[in-house]
Amino acid sequence: MSMFADREAVANNIVAAFEAFTPEEQNVVLRQILLKCQPLQLRFVYAELKTLLAVDFVAHLPRELTERIFSYLDGVEMSRAACVSRLWREKTNNEGLWQRLCKLKRWEHFGFNEDLSREESCSSPTATSRTSPRFTPVNSDVISLSPLCHWKDVYIRAHHLNKNWATGKYTVMPPLRGHEGRVNCIDCDGKLLVSGGGDNCVRLWDLATGKCINQLEGHTDSVTTIRLRNNIVVTSCADSVVRVFEASSGRCLKVMQGHTSGVEHLCFDGANLVSASNDRTVRVWSLSSGKCIHNLTGHTDDIQLLCMHGDLAVSSSWDQTLRLWDIRRGLCLQILVGHAEVVYCCQFDERRVVSGGADSFVKIWNPQTGDCTKTLTGHTGEVYCLKYNEDVIASGAADSIVRLWSFAGECLHELREHIGVVRCLLLEGDRLISGGDQKKVVIWNTKDGKLLNVVHRNPTLLHLMWANETKLVLASPESPGTVSILSYW
Numbered sequence: 001m002s003m004f005a006d007r008e009a010v011a012n013n014i015v016a017a018f019e020a021f022t023p024e025e026q027n028v029v030l031r032q033i034l035l036k037c038q039p040l041q042l043r044f045v046y047a048e049l050k051t052l053l054a055v056d057f058v059a060h061l062p063r064e065l066t067e068r069i070f071s072y073l074d075g076v077e078m079s080r081a082a083c084v085s086r087l088w089r090e091k092t093n094n095e096g097l098w099q100r101l102c103k104l105k106r107w108e109h110f111g112f113n114e115d116l117s118r119e120e121s122c123s124s125p126t127a128t129s130r131t132s133p134r135f136t137p138v139n140s141d142v143i144s145l146s147p148l149c150h151w152k153d154v155y156i157r158a159h160h161l162n163k164n165w166a167t168g169k170y171t172v173m174p175p176l177r178g179h180e181g182r183v184n185c186i187d188c189d190g191k192l193l194v195s196g197g198g199d200n201c202v203r204l205w206d207l208a209t210g211k212c213i214n215q216l217e218g219h220t221d222s223v224t225t226i227r228l229r230n231n232i233v234v235t236s237c238a239d240s241v242v243r244v245f246e247a248s249s250g251r252c253l254k255v256m257q258g259h260t261s262g263v264e265h266l267c268f269d270g271a272n273l274v275s276a277s278n279d280r281t282v283r284v285w286s287l288s289s290g291k292c293i294h295n296l297t298g299h300t301d302d303i304q305l306l307c308m309h310g311d312l313a314v315s316s317s318w319d320q321t322l323r324l325w326d327i328r329r330g331l332c333l334q335i336l337v338g339h340a341e342v343v344y345c346c347q348f349d350e351r352r353v354v355s356g357g358a359d360s361f362v363k364i365w366n367p368q369t370g371d372c373t374k375t376l377t378g379h380t381g382e383v384y385c386l387k388y389n390e391d392v393i394a395s396g397a398a399d400s401i402v403r404l405w406s407f408a409g410e411c412l413h414e415l416r417e418h419i420g421v422v423r424c425l426l427l428e429g430d431r432l433i434s435g436g437d438q439k440k441v442v443i444w445n446t447k448d449g450k451l452l453n454v455v456h457r458n459p460t461l462l463h464l465m466w467a468n469e470t471k472l473v474l475a476s477p478e479s480p481g482t483v484s485i486l487s488y489w
Contacts, residue, residue, distance in 0.1 A: 098151035168453030183481030196223030294330030356383030396422030413449030
């Protein structure tokens with residue numbers, strides 16, 4: 001013990017003597033000591049010096065250079081950088097940096113029109129899958145730190161929401177019951193849900209509470225299609241009439257008569273209103289006057305689908321053709337001939353028409369010429385649904401498979417999880433939702449074709465889906481009909 005004390009006293013004397021030297025003398029002493037050191041001691045000195053000589057560039061560089069350096073980081077790296085020090089936290093708490101990250105993730109809209117901080121969670125959930133999707137805001141207890149910047153808060157909330165979809169964290173509201181017959185159609189604007197059924201009834205539901213807040217009366221037969229836009233509800237009915245209602249009051253504004261058979265299909269974007277009937281005609285209506293502007297004829301068999309994009313509409317028929325219509329001028333622009341069976345599904349824009357039919361083919365058409373530019377082969381059953389975005393085409397069929405295609409015609413992925421017919425698809429960014437028989441709704445990542453999670457439901461079958469960023473609405477074809485709401489927020 002005395003030997004250790006003696007050595008400690010010697011070390012203290014050496015340090016005291018070193019401190020008494022001039023800087024030049026200290027350099028000479030250090031050099032002599034280093035020359036006497038073994039490699040083990042030199043490595044120790046090097047490790048200690050690295051920390052002592054480290055320079056925090058954030059404290060010395062101009063703000064513009066610091067922001068440029070941080071702009072190369074992703075969200076995870078930015079969050080880690082914020083944990084380095086108080087200074088780094090303040091420098092990374094930057095609106096421009098986090099808005100850029102939101103834009104790269106396609107989450108920028110959450111910072112403008114769809115603020116998740118004001119999004120309502122479902123009330124009175126009856127079940128929770130695995131763990132709750134609820135978001136807990138990040139609040140700093142350190143008074144000296146500045147509040148979380150707006151775009152970082154947006155990024156954190158959007159990341160939480162995206163993770164809920166990927167991992168299957170959602171709450172289920174009590175089933176929406178009220179229809180005495182099956183639910184034939186649904187539409188939603190994110191706050192108000194509208195459903196129409198075989199009981200001749202249209203019901204309006206509060207999406208947040210699941211309460212029925214109104215009923216739209218006047219239909220004398222089964223309600224076949226519903227469209228909701230800007231407080232206006234438009235319905236088509238098997239009694240051959242198209243009706244326009246004010247959603248807030250339930251008042252019927254217009255009754256549009258002209259079809260001579262049941263109206264099965266309806267498109268409404270807030271300005272243009274188009275209907276298709278079992279009388280094999282497509283009609284364009286004036287919303288203000290309630291009168292028919294154009295009666296479009298040409299199909300020689302029952303019309304199977306109707307879709308609209310801007311001033312154009314596409315209809316398909318059991319006559320195995322699709323027709324492209326100019327609804328402003330009332331003209332048939334193209335007749336698309338190529339499918340060997342009826343076309344069940346279609347989506348189109350100014351550049352392309354994509355269709356899927358009972359012949360198991362998905363076809364891509366040029367709307368300017370009417371030519372089929374690609375035929376996508378691979379399905380072995382009827383193609384019932386398809387969706388596309390800028391990156392991929394997704395199709396679902398009776399062969400229980402969802403396929404992802406490139407626009408060049410290459411099959412990128414075969415998504416196998418369904419048992420039975422794939423009835424409907426929803427595509428939002430990289431997230432694909434597929435619904436089909438045997439209680440299954442499946443969430444996929446379209447980038448790599450990976451299955452994210454499977455949603456199991458009580459109804460045996462599924463034929464209608466609607467989704468926005470936070471909620472998924474499902475309806476079964478059973479009678480009496482029910483509607484289910486799943487909240488991922």
